[in-house]
Amino acid sequence: NAGVTQTPKFRILKIGQSMTLQCTQDMNHNYMYWYRQDPGMGLKLIYYSVGAGITDKGEVPNGYNVSRSTTEDFPLRLELAAPSQTSVYFCASSLDSRAFFGQGTRLTVV
């Protein structure tokens, strides 16, 4: 009964470092999403995917990349971390109208 699993839960990066936030779902959902949540700002869509091999930009894609080689996995890549990318990142998946969220990754860039 895993649902949407994100790793790691916490990470501290130095400016300029790179990392990949992992997201996997076991519900065979076609749609997957990456959001960032900044204090008092709600959730902003970074990238989304409507199926394996298909990705598209959301509202705030700059500084990030994604891939979707399988239905299950949707990793988010930060190539050159910047302090502005300090945030909580949520991965989500959906089959139709209901979205399921992971527990989030709290990232701090110093």
Added chain:
Amino acid sequence: GDSVTQMEGPVTLSEEAFLTINCTYTATGYPSLFWYVQYPGEGLQLLLKATKADDKGSNKGFEATYRKETTSFHLEKGSVQVSDSAVYFCALRNSGGSNYKLTFGKGTLLTVNP
């Protein structure tokens, strides 16, 4: 583009008080509307939804009615509990084309005191 505007928080209530969190939206077509709840340290969970005009979504004593004429989806609960303390997000999903994107409001922090 699509957008959701919800009541600014934080909202602080005493236990058993009546709750209303206002939400209005702008969207083309006929979106589905949602309320999500985020408890401290957790991801978002679906609280309730409505997929067409005049539908009422309900769950755990919370209700919201899809009002197309006022483009609103206000969340209500008759008697809140301490355990309802959380951040509440209004959201819409427009299924125009083949892209099912969720658009969220900024969230409203609710604190219920005993």
